[in-house]
Amino acid sequence: MAIIRHKYFFLSYSEEHEQAEWAAYYLTGGSKQQHSLSRPYFSQDPLVDTDSAHWKNYKDSGFDKGHLVPAADMKFSEEAYNETFYTSNVAPQNRAFNAGVWNRLEQKIRYWADKYTALFIVTGSILHDNLVTIGEEEVSVPDYFFKIVVRVQNNGLVMIPFLVPNKKSDLPLYTFATTIDEIERITQIDFNQKLSEKIDEKIEKELNYKEWSFY
Known part of the structure; x- marks a missing residue:
């Protein structure tokens, strides 16, 4: 996996x-000024040496080019906004999922950024063998995101992970809350190390969505 560092976000690209x-x-409260920005065309990521997937893989596939880092979170500058339209930052998403439960979760996170001042957010696809693919480059279609x-609270870290099936759902967002342990088990990625060495086992194993305001 190649770590790609853009100015406003970073990612791990799977060829x-x-x-x-x-x-x-990072997402801070009040940083999402609604500038009137023209939506750019999707383009390949110039920092991915092997070339990120071409947008044409999605054409007539029935799947949306779903952002991982939402464009709406980056409206504080044109440069930041445009960075989210690299194809390294999208994955095939069911249209009802993208416009529905996933959009609701993104809106809730923007609400939390305003409420709690600042957040650090990691978004990803659950990638494994034998997934359905689209396009000539065989872009995998994740079954979960x-x-x-x-967030920081009382000199410690409070977190809430979500695991959401890539399909239409009207269930409340808190029903998708899970644990870091579960995300790590599925992805085989050590988020404990990636997020902060201060995250202890108690935080990893706890599921306490009540520390977050859902209403």
Whole structure:
């Protein structure tokens, strides 16, 4: 996996699956000024040496080019906004999922950024063998996506991970809350090390969505 560092977010690109296994960024309250920005065309990521998947793989596939780092979180500058339209930052998403439960989760995270001042967010695709693929480059279609949302509280870290099936759902968001242990088990990625050495075993194993305001 190649770690790609853009100015406003970074990601780990999987050439095998032609998408990022995860992308991470900071989101602060009040930073999402709604500038009137023109939506750019999707383009290949110039920092991916092996070339990120071409947008044409998605054409007539029935799947959306679903952002990992949402464009709406990066409206504080044109440069930041445009960076989210690299194809390294998208994955095939069911259209009802992208416009539905995934959009609801992104909106809730923006609400939390305003409420809690600042967040660190990791978003990724659950990638494994034998996934359905689209396009000539065989872009894998994840069956699940995850988000890990972290905030600082009382000199410690509070986090809430989500694991959401790539399909339409009207269930409440808290029903998708899970644990870091579960995300690590499925992805085989050590987020404990990646997020902070201060995250102890108690935080990893706990599932306590009540520390987050859902209403």
